[in-house]
Amino acid sequence: MTQTNHAPADTEQRTVSLTIDGRELTVPEGTTIWQAAKEAGIEIPALCHDERYDPVGVCRMCVVDTGGRTFPASCIRPCESGMEVATSTPEVERSRAVLTELLLADQPPREEDPKQTTTADNELIEVADNYDIATIDDLFKGPGRGTDTSNPVIAVDHDSCILCDRCVRACDDVQGNDVIGRSGKGYSTRIAFDLNDPMGESSCVTCGECVSACPTGALTNKPINNIPIRPRSELDAVDTVCPYCGVGCALTYYVDRERGGISFAEGRNQPGNQGRLCVKGRYGWDYAASPQRLTAPLIRVDSSYPKGPLSADVKDEAQQSNGKRGRGRKPGGLVPYEEVLPHFREATWDEALDLVARRLGGIFAESGPEGIAGFGSAKCSNEEAYLFQKLIRTAFRTNNVDHCTRLCHASSVAALFEGVGSGAVSTTYGDITNADVAIITGSNATANHPVASSFFKQARRNGTKIIYVDPRSGTVADHADIFCQLKPGTDVALYNGIMHEVIRLGLVDRDFLASRTTNYEELARTVEAYPPELAAQITGVDADTIREIARLWGEANAGVIYWGMGISQHTTGTDNARCLIAMCSITGNVGRPGTGLHPLRGQNNVQGASDAGLIPMFYPNYQSAGDEKARVLFEEAWGTELNPEKGLTVTEIIKSILDGGVRGMYMLGENPFLSDPNINKVRKALSQLDFLVVQDIFLTETAEFADVILPASSYLEKDGTYTNTDRRVQRGRKVFDPPGDARVDWEIVQEIAQRLGLDWNYRSPQEVFDEMVPLMPDYANLSYDNLGSEGKLYPNPDPEHTDGTVVLFDDRFNTADGLAHLVPAEWLPGKELPSEEYPYVLNTGRLLEHWHTGSMTRRSFALDSIAPRAEAYVHPEDADELGLKDGELARVTSRRGEIVLNVKISHREARGNIFIPFHFREAAANLLTIDEIDPMGKIPEFKFCAVRIAPVADRVSTTVGGSAS
Amino acid sequence: MTLEAHHQAKVPGVEARAGKFRGPSLIPMLMAIQERCGWLPREELEALAREQRRPLYEIEGLISFYPHFRTEPPQGATVGLCHDLACWLKGSEERIAQLRERYGDTGDVEITGISCPGRCDIAPAATVDDRPGRVEEIPALLEARRGGSREPGPTVAYGPEGGWPNDPYERVEHRYGALRALLSGEITPEQVIDNLQRSGLRGMGGAGFPTGRKWELVRTTEGSLKYAICNADESEPGTFKDRQLLAEQAHLVLEGLLMGMVVTGARRGGSSSATSTAPRRPCCTPRSSTCGSWG
Structure with a gap:
């Protein structure tokens, strides 16, 4: 197994010897004087230089005396043999002092400096203090260059800017967003966003990397929720992990204990994210402080039976009392508490928990295991996922337990299990740096895995060729060597066409095929029928591009594939993933650095929740629920009899409710009303449940159907471990106590378990983790103590000393015979093709700023301010043809429902396609989607259904959309 | 759409500044938009950035640097x-x-x-x-x-009757004689350097570096690829000569540049003109064709 990122074998490294301040040093050739001095313990002051970025040598603060005609900037001057460097002569110091004075002359007074008055770490002021420069009054002060407060969370003060270029490099070289440059020349030069636009109106994605780069007060964070930004030393630093996506960035919250809030967040160094964050991680944490948090258990009042939806948006048209949808209601994106809360009364924990246990226990007694099901959540910790599935499996003897992995990568996991015997990624996102070619497909990574995408973009700048395959021209396309804009739902045809050509060119890895795979002949027979011309006809990609991709991929020494929901959320999702596995296998691109298969995980803990057994077909660590040996193992471990029957999946559970099977449900942190396909069907099912307990932090659409609502803890209020897309297990740490009477989730699960007669007495998440590890061979050797501050990758033979395994399958696959099983796939069209009546293909997905059903992000000031409303993305020519105007309203209709939302004209769509994000309840995309599923992964086809779209003439845009307030 | 990506050795201080975004110069494309529209409308700039896959800020850097570019429609x-x-x-x-x-x-x-x-x-x-x-x-x-005239202004010829005294060639067909002699081996690169050194010719950019010494240094320096660059940027305060030289005696400038390339072993050469002012086309394009046959 490969333990770490590999470095190319060093050819003989030449060195140079020199003296710095009289000390003799020998350093590798190419080392800069600044770096050599630093390593020798000599600090040279610098403003424009920061080791995170390539040096540019513009501020001249780091100049040194090398005996030459002028003082060179040490940050860019390489050491030379025999060089004699003096870093601090009186002349050099005088030069620095004068420079400092000149820079300081234009700065705002320090009592008004945006940085000095907040985090108090203005690097220019620090240098000035070292030179005893206080105020400058004998220098001409230029005309002010202005401020820019258009971004909701970042303030720009051009007068504080010293044009050091750090923000430019942070934006380009680190995050790859390419937004910041310079405008003008001479004295009036200033940093500029795009075409010198206000920051808040530019293409800036508010990742905040520029703020973390800025040495002065030019770019600073604005306070959120009126919690002032203060020096780090006055705040409590909590090292934890971002609660949003599967990238799992390590971060630190700086907490103001006096005011009981987070002051600001910063990226933390960890081998994956390396200190980077995106807008959600850096600015999107204030949802937990929302006044709408649930703080007491709620029980539905008798008069609100029979059950049904309570708010206008959740009711269907027939249920609207005033006949017309949404009329007279305040526009907005969240469940209207004033409409829903009167249907519930507050209760004590004992009353609520007793009721839950009595009702679920009663249904189990009447209907047996088939009557009960549970949805856990990929937002909760490994420990909570483990306890939840253990509760459902032991108390109710059923495997009807699932979570939203069903809606994201279930098909990928199915194909991976079949093909390579493991659902986890075979290499990390950061390993792209070792790849010659990377295929990124069905993944709008810049929006959905922003920090991982920054490494993809960076790899390309360092020479990795990026092939981006997607029907939408996401921003990754801007950074691709080849952008392959295929028609939606034609992935199998494309990859079969590529493999056809790889085989024809003789670029397959025969040794790998012979020693590491089975069934190649059948695969070859199938793809034989897909010459590039045919693939071109199906996919709309021209045959030459297909040939070019085949050649690049076939000739690459190391190739890796990253994919997202565009692969998995199809009725052919499993086939799509099978093709990707075959792509890697026939070229030997698995098991070495820079090669492999990586389904980019959506939720922060979707990997961990699946690992912990929150899926109907597997016990923890993917031990099959249908396998007797596994069952016996867990029966012994848990001291009870288990059900040998496989359980139902998310979509099957909804169907089972309608068929009278499942009658009672426990939903922990899931909101299927918005997240599942065909909402009208979900509504019917939820109304029909005999008993539903919802455990969440806010009133969700799903909670409107609940008999009991249990107020739970947000991510920020509990300890636990989370496993990211790389298989990195990290500790999340408690920042605050839960509000009011809300309790942490694992305790609530335990309370219910105890009331159902289970003998559970866990005292902490750590105890749960210690119970899990012996049952989960992949997690072997891991413990709370050795996870440390950076977490550890699994498998990890020695977590005390190593970060863990980056590359899996270097000598065998996880299958029983150790070989990769190639499974050929024939192309099948989407289930609901465009027709005359519904001529457009609807694609759904996420926005950078929002998370799933929006219950967190729409309560975040930053995220809701940046992306407040639902929009349908339409190609400009389609919009022209249909008379749709940017910002005006359109009605989108499918065979299952219709929604009204704003039009966004977007060059990133292909003609004939509409994209709608699914976060917005007031225009819920899943009213339109089809609940057809992949036969193997049981994942719904979120990425393909037929719709029509037309302008809505009678309303103007300002009457829908809205904010959290 | 395919772009060539290639591994490049990192040079401190360079990669973060210039040439960060590969591709052709945007200046001619901006000029074309301005010629077509009379100014640079935002939608055109956004389309240019999209088509060329270059950041908007790169365009802003150019159009805010050169006063020639207009970001508002002209009023008459x-x-x-x-x-x-x-x-x-x-x-x-x-x-x-x-x-x-x-x-x-x-x-x-x-x-x-x-x-x-x-x-x-x-x-x-x-x-x-x-x-x-x-x-x-x-x-x-x-x-x-x-009246609708869009003629560019004429370049005024200032040459005295009978030509400039610094031009050794009386007849057009004699031009490039020194270069011919160098290429045919009639004179050697060493002789050229020796002549330059004995003449006492120095660079007039400010440092006054001896030209013969410079050519010799470059000739003897190891390097796989050498460049010769002719600075016709007219950037010395208060002087005016480069435009006139290129307009009236381009053959001498080109001959000097080509001889410099032969002597130093430079395989690529180029000239920059007036980049600090307006981005304008070289004024000598038609005349440089007289030496086109040497490539």
Whole structure:
């Protein structure tokens, strides 16, 4: 197994010897004087230089005396043999002092400096203090260059800017967003966003990397929720992990204990994210402080039976009392508490928990295991996922337990299990740096895995060729060597066409095929029928591009594939993933650095929740629920009899409710009303449940159907471990106590378990983790103590000393015979093709700023301010043809429902396609989607259904959309 | 769409500054938009960024640097008067004030101060919709513009009767004689260097570096690829010569550049002209064809 990122074998490294301040040093050739001095313990002051970025040598603060005609900037001057460097002569110091004075002359007074008055770490002021420069009054002060407060969370003060270029490099070289440059020349030069636009109106994605780069007060964070930004030393630093996506960035919250809030967040160094964050991680944490948090258990009042939806948006048209949808209601994106809360009364924990246990226990007694099901959540910790599935499996003897992995990568996991015997990624996102070619497909990574995408973009700048395959021209396309804009739902045809050509060119890895795979002949027979011309006809990609991709991929020494929901959320999702596995296998691109298969995980803990057994077909660590040996193992471990029957999946559970099977449900942190396909069907099912307990932090659409609502803890209020897309297990740490009477989730699960007669007495998440590890061979050797501050990758033979395994399958696959099983796939069209009546293909997905059903992000000031409303993305020519105007309203209709939302004209769509994000309840995309599923992964086809779209003439845009307030 | 990506050795201080975004120069494309639209409308710039896959900020850097580029639609004709050093010494400031007074109320003429259009010979230099001319010619140029004329201004020839005294070639067909001699082996690179050193020729950019010594240094320096660059940027304050040299004696400049390349072993050569002013096309393009046969 490969333990770490590999470095190319060093050819003989030449060195140079020199003296710095009289000390003799020998350093590798190419080392800069600044770096050599630093390593020798000599600090040279610098403003424009920061080791995170390539040096540019513009501020001249780091100049040194090398005996030459002028003082060179040490940050860019390489050491030379025999060089004699003096870093601090009186002349050099005088030069620095004068420079400092000149820079300081234009700065705002320090009592008004945006940085000095907040985090108090203005690097220019620090240098000035070292030179005893206080105020400058004998220098001409230029005309002010202005401020820019258009971004909701970042303030720009051009007068504080010293044009050091750090923000430019942070934006380009680190995050790859390419937004910041310079405008003008001479004295009036200033940093500029795009075409010198206000920051808040530019293409800036508010990742905040520029703020973390800025040495002065030019770019600073604005306070959120009126919690002032203060020096780090006055705040409590909590090292934890971002609660949003599967990238799992390590971060630190700086907490103001006096005011009981987070002051600001910063990226933390960890081998994956390396200190980077995106807008959600850096600015999107204030949802937990929302006044709408649930703080007491709620029980539905008798008069609100029979059950049904309570708010206008959740009711269907027939249920609207005033006949017309949404009329007279305040526009907005969240469940209207004033409409829903009167249907519930507050209760004590004992009353609520007793009721839950009595009702679920009663249904189990009447209907047996088939009557009960549970949805856990990929937002909760490994420990909570483990306890939840253990509760459902032991108390109710059923495997009807699932979570939203069903809606994201279930098909990928199915194909991976079949093909390579493991659902986890075979290499990390950061390993792209070792790849010659990377295929990124069905993944709008810049929006959905922003920090991982920054490494993809960076790899390309360092020479990795990026092939981006997607029907939408996401921003990754801007950074691709080849952008392959295929028609939606034609992935199998494309990859079969590529493999056809790889085989024809003789670029397959025969040794790998012979020693590491089975069934190649059948695969070859199938793809034989897909010459590039045919693939071109199906996919709309021209045959030459297909040939070019085949050649690049076939000739690459190391190739890796990253994919997202565009692969998995199809009725052919499993086939799509099978093709990707075959792509890697026939070229030997698995098991070495820079090669492999990586389904980019959506939720922060979707990997961990699946690992912990929150899926109907597997016990923890993917031990099959249908396998007797596994069952016996867990029966012994848990001291009870288990059900040998496989359980139902998310979509099957909804169907089972309608068929009278499942009658009672426990939903922990899931909101299927918005997240599942065909909402009208979900509504019917939820109304029909005999008993539903919802455990969440806010009133969700799903909670409107609940008999009991249990107020739970947000991510920020509990300890636990989370496993990211790389298989990195990290500790999340408690920042605050839960509000009011809300309790942490694992305790609530335990309370219910105890009331159902289970003998559970866990005292902490750590105890749960210690119970899990012996049952989960992949997690072997891991413990709370050795996870440390950076977490550890699994498998990890020695977590005390190593970060863990980056590359899996270097000598065998996880299958029983150790070989990769190639499974050929024939192309099948989407289930609901465009027709005359519904001529457009609807694609759904996420926005950078929002998370799933929006219950967190729409309560975040930053995220809701940046992306407040639902929009349908339409190609400009389609919009022209249909008379749709940017910002005006359109009605989108499918065979299952219709929604009204704003039009966004977007060059990133292909003609004939509409994209709608699914976060917005007031225009819920899943009213339109089809609940057809992949036969193997049981994942719904979120990425393909037929719709029509037309302008809505009678309303103007300002009457829908809205904010959290 | 395919772009060539290649591994490049990192040079400290370089990769973060210039050439960060691969691809052709955006300047000719911006010029084309301005020629077509009369200015640079936002939608055009956004489309350019999209098509060329270059960041908007790169475009902003260019259009905010060169006063030539307009980000607002012109109101009638634009009269520019150079406010750089040579023209300022010749009183351009007062001239601008006078012009403003004269045309201020008409509404269809806009008066702006501009950076050097490369016509210090007629200082203070004026332009009417980018066509250069003397201040006195402005009314006539405005009139010609109203008549629809878009002729670029003529380059004034200043050469004395019988040619400039520095030109050793009396007849056109004799030009490039020294280069021919060098290429045929009649004279050696060492002889060229020796001649240059004995002549005492020095660079006039400020450092006064001996030219013969420079050529010798470059010739003897190891390197897989050498470049010869002719700076015709007209950037020495208060002087005006490069444009005239290129307009009237381009053959001497080219011959010198090519001989420098032969002597130093440079395989690529180029010339920069007036980048600090307006991004304009070289004024000598047609004449350089006389030496085209040497490539």
